Structures are given as structure tokens and as C-alpha cells.
Amino acid sequence: MLQMFQLSLKRKIYLGFGIILMLVFGNALAVYFGSKRIARVFDRMSQIEAINAVVLRMDRDVQELRLRADRFVYSGRESQSNAAKEIFDRLRVNIDAATQQQTDPEMVTLFGQIDSRVTEYAKHFDAVIVERKIRQDLVEQQLPVLVQQIEDQMATLSTRLAGSGVTDQRLALVRSQSAFSKAEKFLLRYFENPDGELVESSVGAIHDAVRQLGEIEGLQGEVDAIVEAIRDFESVGLRAVQATRSYLFLRNVVIAGEESEVSYYSAQLRSRAETRREFIASELAATSNRVRLFSWGIVVTAVGLSLLIATRLALLIVTPISELTQTFERLSSGEVLADVPGTRRTDEIGKMATAARIFSDQNLRTRELLEQSQQLGVELREQANLLQATNEELDSFAxxxxxxxxxxxxxxxxxxxxxxxxxxxDLSSEGEVYLDNLKTRVGKLEVLLEDLLDFSRVGRIEPAVEIVDVGSVLENIADMVSNPHEIRIDWPSDLPEFETVRAPLEQVFMNLIGNAIKHNDKGPQGVVSVTWSAAGDCFEFAVQDNGPGIDAANFDRIFQMYQRVGDTSIEGSGMGLAIVKKQVEFFGGKICVTSQIGQGTRFIFTWPCRLPTKPSEAVCGAVS
Amino acid sequence: MNKVLPTLVVVEDDFVDLEIVKRGVAKRQMEVDILNAADGNAALDLLRSDRLTDQQRSQLIVLLDINMPGMNGHQFLDAIRADEAFRRTTVFILTTSDHPRDITRAYDRNVAGYFLKSNVGGLLETLSLYLRHVKSPPVVSLQPV
Structure with a gap:
């Protein structure tokens, strides 16, 4: 069982199904072999039934045979004997067939005995036929001829006697005639009803007829001929009686004996078959019982085992899985679990539990990270607030x-x-120099202060929103900007016209173009060009010059307040780009610079196509 | 004293700004008397005092700064517009503030013009035209205090 716990779930399920399948297969096998066995028993049963049928048929044939024999004996008709012979043939064929099918030696012996009895029977029956034919011939052919001859001779004698007129002799003849007639009648009656006494009476009557004839004198020749004929009649009659007795004996004693033998054997056969049938039936009952019991046993075992396996698997799988499901539900709601059930298992559920454990750890980590990030967020917000406050303070200070x-x-x-x-x-020359210096410095300070004020004003005043044609803005700038070298300012004719704040956009362009002109070192060959493109929900403007360029190391610095790079002899407060950056970012745009020393400078800034209803807070951060 | 000159009361605390006005007037050779008050209160005192004759009051123009220590320009305007004697007095604002709120509030108190200090020249030119062509409101006698 311990081994089973260590198997994987998949193997367990396969194993369970395998066992159930084997049981079902075993059941099928048991039923198959059982039914085969039952079929075999049934086969034997049907063999017995066949024997019974054969025996029955034989009995019936024997009965019919007796009937036919009796009829033949009494009637002497050939049709009956032929029928009897047919029955003999049939019996032999049936017995032969039954004997060949038999395997039981006792049955074979019984069939053999029946066969020999039937053969005997047939032999005796043939003798009967012979005797019966003889009798028939004697009774129906010879006797009537003799009777006729005798009667004719007696009639002739009577006529001769009538001529002589001897009364006594005529009387003797009449008595002889009567006795012979009696003898004939007795004999014929015997043939109808074979009774020994009738034969004796007939013989007596014949003797009487012969004695009466002996009383006749004269005509000795005719009398002796008649006596001769009567003696012939007697011998033929007795011969017929003998034949009758013979076939009656054969029929009544010998054949009846055979019949009873056959009946005995057939009864033996039947009882033997019955015994076998009963035995086989009990065997069949036992077999089917055994098969049923066996198959029931397998079915019950299979069902029980299946239930056991199913329950076991269900408990093994469903319970931990529902536990795991709960665990995962809790985990997915972000809980951290101290203990995940099933982590010690080695099967799939164990792996899932391990995954849940990792999930839980991740949750813990996530929670910690979340707390950290919230903490950081709070700190960041505080920092941002602080920064904003500082910025606002700076702005307001500025x-x-x-x-x-x-x-x-x-x-x-x-x-x-x-x-x-x-x-x-009245001033000395030194005083004049001082005064000029004073004025110059005052002028510089004014510019510084003016730019600082401009810077601090970004976002402080809300400029009016109007339809601004960027082209006209650039025209204005080109008119206003101080451009002593007449540097060319180019811009495309298709610059956009859109609703935005004019003054800040103008200030941005003014500062960028002003710087480009102010710092240009190419004299009249200097060129400043403005280009644009639509970039999603904002426009991207670029101001390109062919001036001295800016060192990439200074890209960050140029956007800071009061930071100046490049030629220091060129006037400027160092606030221009800081104002530009603040302005652009205030309206949600971005600005960046690409430049190389000697290759000119390109400032690119974006400006929203549609201003947000409320300008976003100025974003402070490094420029890319 | 054959002729009474128009009187310009400059309410201004800053010396330089006052000096700019004075020098501008002198440069343009405008014929005006200039009186100075350092804040609203001083200006009110000056207007209500007997330092001004009725002739002077009949050609009186006030140049008013807004940002001043003490009573500022708006408070001063509120005060004189509430005063029967000065509610019609001609007042020009001369200040550094270009805040719309200040401008609106000043015109609400019926100022004759609003000028930035960077544009003193403009104010003085306007004033000279003004004095030449515009009739002043009638003088209201001061109520005995």
C-alpha cells in the first residue's frame, strides 16, 4: 500500500482501470468457457434424446412388425410380408446408424443384441413365410383339386350303383360321401381356427369314409381309386396342418420370443438412456450452477473491487484536488498560506501543492513588494509634493x-x-566709463529679470485659446527677430493651422529661432529651417540650423536655468531654452536636441493637436 | 499769477517714479503744478485740505500708483469715489502692475486711463492732449468737516 502511495496519480488510475478491465475480461472468459461447457453437455443431452428417438422409432417399428406378421399369418397376403420386410430393412438401417453414433460401449452392446434379435426374427419370419406359402398352396390348390376328384369319382360310383340297384351299397356310398364331406369341413374349419381336435375329427371322418367305402362290393377298381384319392387328401391335409402348426409355432413361440427380447433390450436401452440423460441433466445443472456461481463471483468481485478502487481513487484525487482548489482560490485572492496541504506527496497533487506553495511564496513576495511600492509611492508622492512645493516656491520666488x-x-x-x-x-573720463558700465550692467540685469519673469510666468497665466496658423506665427517671428546677418529662415507652406494657445507656441518658436540666428557662425550663409510632421495626437516641429552645433555633453545643461554654452560673447541670459522646455512640457509636449559640433543643431519638440481641458502639471525630468 | 495752472496730484511713494513724471513734464514744458502724496491717506488729506484752491480743484488730475505702503491705490479710489466731492475727479493710473484684475478694478472706479510706468511718455502725451481738450467736472464745495 505504501508502494501505491508512491505511484503517480496517472499510474494509479491506469492500474485501477487495468484491474477492472482484467476482471471484466475474466468474467467474459468464465462466461465463454462456461457456456462452451454447457453446450457440450447439451450436445450429449441431445445425443441421448436422439437415442431415445431411435429407440422409440424402433419400438414403433417392432410393434408394426408384429401387426404385419399377425396379419400375414392370418391372411397370407404378400403385401403384408413385403411391408414386414421393409420394416426389417428400416430397423437395420436405424440400428446401424444408432450404433455408429454411439460411444457408450454398453449401448453399443445393447444395440448389437437388438440387431442380432432382429436378424433372428427376420430369419424365423422367412421360415414363417415359407410355411405359410406351403400351407396356402396345399389348402388352396391341391386340396380343392383332390376334393373335386373325390366328389366326381363318388358321383360316378353312385350312378353305377344306381343301375345295379343294390341299396346297401348305395347307402354305404352316401355315408362315405357324408363322412368325407365332414372330414373336409373339419379340415377347413381347422385352417380357419387351428384346433387339434378338429384335425382328429377330420382324420376320424376320413377313416369313417374309407370304412364305408370298404362295404361296397364290386366295382372294386373305382372304389380303390376313390380310397386312393381320399388317402392323398388325408396326406395333403395333414401336410397342410403340419405347415400351419409349424408357422403358428414359429409365430407364437419363436418370433414372440424374439419380440420380447427386442422389447427387453429396447427397454434396457431406454432406461440406460434415461439414466444417462438424468446424469447429464444433473451434470448440466451442476455445470450451469458452477458457471453462474463463478461468473457471479467474478461480477461481485469486479463490482466490489471497482467500487473500492473508484472510491480509493476518488478519495485519493478528489479530496486533495478540492483542497488544492480551495488553496488556489485563496491564493488567487492574494492570501499567503502558512501551510499548503499535500506538499509532502510525491505524485502530481504533490507537484501541484508545491506549485501552490510557490504561488503562496510569490503572493508573500508580491505583498511585500506591494507594501514596499506603496511605501515608495507614499515617499515618492511626498517627494513629488515637496518638489512641487519647492518648484512653486521657486516660481513664486522668481x-x-x-x-x-x-x-x-x-x-x-x-x-x-x-x-x-x-x-x-561735469564727470571725469573715469566717471563716464563708470556710468557707461553702470548702464550696461543695468541693461543686463533687466534682461535677466525679464527672462526670469517670463520663466516664472509659464503656467501662471492662462493664455487664450484661438485658431493659430503656425505659418503666420513664423512670419511674425521672422519680422520681429533680431537678424543682423539676414540669415535665411525657411518653413514649408503647409504648416498646420489648429486650435491652441498662440503666445506660448510663439515664445517657443521665437526662442528656438532666435537662438539659431544668434549663435549662427555662417554669416549670410546661415540657414534656419522649420519642418513639421503629424505624430499621432500631436505635431512634431523641428528647428534646424547650420550653426556651430552643441557638444552632446551639454545637452542636459542647455535646458537648465541660467546655463549658457557656446560663445560667451553672444548676449543672453541662459534662460531661453529653460523657458522653451518649461513651456513645451507644460502643454504636454516633449523637447529634445540632436547636434554635433560643426554639424548644426536640431531642436525637435511636440505640441498637442488638441489641448487638454486643463493643462497638465509641468513635468520635471531629464530631456532625452 | 495771472493764470491758474492745472494741478497734477501724483500719488506715488517712489522717488524715482515721481522724478520721472516731473522730468517728463519739464521736458515737455507742460504747464502744470505738481503736488505729491506718498500714499492714499496722504493724498486724501491733501485733497481735503485747504492747500488747494477752487480754481486748482477745477483743473485737478490725479496720477495714482496702485502698489504703495499704507493706503494703496485701490483703497484710495474706493475712498474718493465714495466721497461726494471727488467722485468725478479725473484719475489716471500709473503703475507697474499689468494684472487684468488691477486694470478691471481701476476702470470699475471710473479712472480716465490706465498706464504702465514703462510708458510714462505715453501718459504725459495723453495728459497734454487731455488738458488741452477735455473739460473737467464742476467743482463740488467741500463739506465743512
Whole structure:
């Protein structure tokens, strides 16, 4: 049983089905062999039945034979004897056939004895026929002739006697005639009813007739002829009686004996067959009983074993699987289980349980990760909030600072201007230089503050949404931008026209194109070209120049506040690209730069085709 | 004193800004008297004092800054528009704020114009035309305090 626990479920199921199949097959085999055996017994049974039928037929034939024989004996007709012979033939054939089919030696002996009896019977019957024929011939042919002859001779004698007139002799003749007539009648009656006394009476009458004739004198020749004829009659009659006695003896004693022998043997045969039949019947009953019992036994065993195996398998499979199902349901709802049932098993369920264990571990890990990520999320949100607060603070600081610094700066500018207007001629040459320096620095500071203010204004004021023709925007810029070298500005004629905020887009283009012109080192050969393409739900604009290019190491820096790369002699606050980036990202776009030293620079930014109803928060992050 | 000049009351705390106006006026040789108040309260005091004659009041124009310490421009506007004597007084705003809220609020109080300090020149040109062509509202006698 321990071995069975270690088998895999698949093997267990196969094994179970194999056992059940074997039982079913065994049952089929048992039924097959049982039925075969029963059939064999039935075969023997039917053999017995056949013997019975043969014996029955034989009995019937023997009876008929007796009938025919009797009839033949009494009638002497040939048809009866022929019928009897046919029956003999039939009997022999039947007996032969039955003997050949028999295997039981006792039966064979019995059949043999019957056969010899029947042969004897036939032999005696032939003798009967002979005797009967003889008698018939004597009685029907010879006797009537003799009777006629005697009667004729007596009639002739009577006539002769009548002529002589001797009365006594005529009387003797008449008495003799009467005695002979009596003798004839007795004899004939005997042939109808064979009684010994009738023969004696007939012989007596004949003797009487002969004695009466002896009384006649004269005519001795005629009398002796008549006596001779009467003696012939007597001998023929006696011969016929003898034949009758002979065949009656044969019929009544010998043949009857054979008959009873045959009857005896046939009775023996029948009883033997009956005994065998009973024996076989009991054998059949026993066999079928045994087969039934055996097959029942197998069926019951099969059903019981099947139930046992099925229950065992069901318990073995269903219970753990339903447990596992519950386990998996709990696992899929994210639970972590301290113990998964069935992990110690070595079969498929054990493997599944192991999988569930791993699942549970994964759940635990996921939960930990989730907690970590939630923790991180909280931290990130806090960081983001902090960052946003910082950014807002920075923006607001930038705004306040640039705004509030502007006023005193303007004051300084005016004061310097007034000094110049009012007392320039009184200043020393150094004083003039100082004053010029003062003015220059005030100008720079103004630009710085103006750009800082622009930067802080991104997203602070909500610009109006209108239909903007990008082409006209670029035309405006081309008009406004400071372009001392008349650098060419190209843009395609099919620039989009769409609903968006004009001022921020213009500011972006202005800064990019302004930078491209300001930093261009090709003089009049300088070219700035604007291209565009539709990229899903936004437009992608590119501003390309053939200027000095930017070192890739500075790609990040150029978008930061107050960061300047390239030629420092070129005026600028370092805020332009920071403003561009802030503006683009504020409206949900992205900006990037591709450039190589000496190969020009390409700024690519996206701008949404449709502005969101509320501009997204500015995203702070590195530019790709 | 054969002729009374129009009076320009500049409500401005910043010296430079006041100086810009003064220098602009001088540069354009505009014939105006300039009085200065450092905040709303000082301006109200000035307007209600007897430092201004009725002739001066009949040609009175106020240049008002919005962002000031003390009473600011809006508060000052609220105060004079609530005052029967000054509710019609001509006021120009001269400020650094271009915030729409400030502009709207100023015009709600019936200012004659809103100018940014970066555009003082524009204001002064407007003023010279204004003084030449526009009739001032009639003077309302001050109620005895």
C-alpha cells in the first residue's frame, strides 16, 4: 500500500482501470468457457434424446412388425410380408446408424443384441413365410383339386350303383360321401381356427369314409381309386396342418420370443438412456450452477473491487484536488498560506501543492513588494509634493524677485540716465566709463529679470485659446527677430493651422529661432529651417540650423536655468531654452536636441493637436 | 499769477517714479503744478485740505500708483469715489502692475486711463492732449468737516 502511495496519480488510475478491465475480461472468459461447457453437455443431452428417438422409432417399428406378421399369418397376403420386410430393412438401417453414433460401449452392446434379435426374427419370419406359402398352396390348390376328384369319382360310383340297384351299397356310398364331406369341413374349419381336435375329427371322418367305402362290393377298381384319392387328401391335409402348426409355432413361440427380447433390450436401452440423460441433466445443472456461481463471483468481485478502487481513487484525487482548489482560490485572492496541504506527496497533487506553495511564496513576495511600492509611492508622492512645493516656491520666488527687483532697477537706470543728462559734462573720463558700465550692467540685469519673469510666468497665466496658423506665427517671428546677418529662415507652406494657445507656441518658436540666428557662425550663409510632421495626437516641429552645433555633453545643461554654452560673447541670459522646455512640457509636449559640433543643431519638440481641458502639471525630468 | 495752472496730484511713494513724471513734464514744458502724496491717506488729506484752491480743484488730475505702503491705490479710489466731492475727479493710473484684475478694478472706479510706468511718455502725451481738450467736472464745495 505504501508502494501505491508512491505511484503517480496517472499510474494509479491506469492500474485501477487495468484491474477492472482484467476482471471484466475474466468474467467474459468464465462466461465463454462456461457456456462452451454447457453446450457440450447439451450436445450429449441431445445425443441421448436422439437415442431415445431411435429407440422409440424402433419400438414403433417392432410393434408394426408384429401387426404385419399377425396379419400375414392370418391372411397370407404378400403385401403384408413385403411391408414386414421393409420394416426389417428400416430397423437395420436405424440400428446401424444408432450404433455408429454411439460411444457408450454398453449401448453399443445393447444395440448389437437388438440387431442380432432382429436378424433372428427376420430369419424365423422367412421360415414363417415359407410355411405359410406351403400351407396356402396345399389348402388352396391341391386340396380343392383332390376334393373335386373325390366328389366326381363318388358321383360316378353312385350312378353305377344306381343301375345295379343294390341299396346297401348305395347307402354305404352316401355315408362315405357324408363322412368325407365332414372330414373336409373339419379340415377347413381347422385352417380357419387351428384346433387339434378338429384335425382328429377330420382324420376320424376320413377313416369313417374309407370304412364305408370298404362295404361296397364290386366295382372294386373305382372304389380303390376313390380310397386312393381320399388317402392323398388325408396326406395333403395333414401336410397342410403340419405347415400351419409349424408357422403358428414359429409365430407364437419363436418370433414372440424374439419380440420380447427386442422389447427387453429396447427397454434396457431406454432406461440406460434415461439414466444417462438424468446424469447429464444433473451434470448440466451442476455445470450451469458452477458457471453462474463463478461468473457471479467474478461480477461481485469486479463490482466490489471497482467500487473500492473508484472510491480509493476518488478519495485519493478528489479530496486533495478540492483542497488544492480551495488553496488556489485563496491564493488567487492574494492570501499567503502558512501551510499548503499535500506538499509532502510525491505524485502530481504533490507537484501541484508545491506549485501552490510557490504561488503562496510569490503572493508573500508580491505583498511585500506591494507594501514596499506603496511605501515608495507614499515617499515618492511626498517627494513629488515637496518638489512641487519647492518648484512653486521657486516660481513664486522668481516671480516676486524678478518683479520686485525690476522696480529699483528701473530706478537705478533712470537715475543713471538723469546723471548722464544733467551732469555728464561735469564727470571725469573715469566717471563716464563708470556710468557707461553702470548702464550696461543695468541693461543686463533687466534682461535677466525679464527672462526670469517670463520663466516664472509659464503656467501662471492662462493664455487664450484661438485658431493659430503656425505659418503666420513664423512670419511674425521672422519680422520681429533680431537678424543682423539676414540669415535665411525657411518653413514649408503647409504648416498646420489648429486650435491652441498662440503666445506660448510663439515664445517657443521665437526662442528656438532666435537662438539659431544668434549663435549662427555662417554669416549670410546661415540657414534656419522649420519642418513639421503629424505624430499621432500631436505635431512634431523641428528647428534646424547650420550653426556651430552643441557638444552632446551639454545637452542636459542647455535646458537648465541660467546655463549658457557656446560663445560667451553672444548676449543672453541662459534662460531661453529653460523657458522653451518649461513651456513645451507644460502643454504636454516633449523637447529634445540632436547636434554635433560643426554639424548644426536640431531642436525637435511636440505640441498637442488638441489641448487638454486643463493643462497638465509641468513635468520635471531629464530631456532625452 | 495771472493764470491758474492745472494741478497734477501724483500719488506715488517712489522717488524715482515721481522724478520721472516731473522730468517728463519739464521736458515737455507742460504747464502744470505738481503736488505729491506718498500714499492714499496722504493724498486724501491733501485733497481735503485747504492747500488747494477752487480754481486748482477745477483743473485737478490725479496720477495714482496702485502698489504703495499704507493706503494703496485701490483703497484710495474706493475712498474718493465714495466721497461726494471727488467722485468725478479725473484719475489716471500709473503703475507697474499689468494684472487684468488691477486694470478691471481701476476702470470699475471710473479712472480716465490706465498706464504702465514703462510708458510714462505715453501718459504725459495723453495728459497734454487731455488738458488741452477735455473739460473737467464742476467743482463740488467741500463739506465743512
Amino acid at each position: 516671480y516676486v524677485a524678478s518683479h520686485d527687483l525690476r522696480s529699483p532697477l528701473r530706478g537705478i537706470k533712470h537715475l543713471a540716465q538723469w546723471i548722464e543728462e544733467d551732469v555728464r559734462e
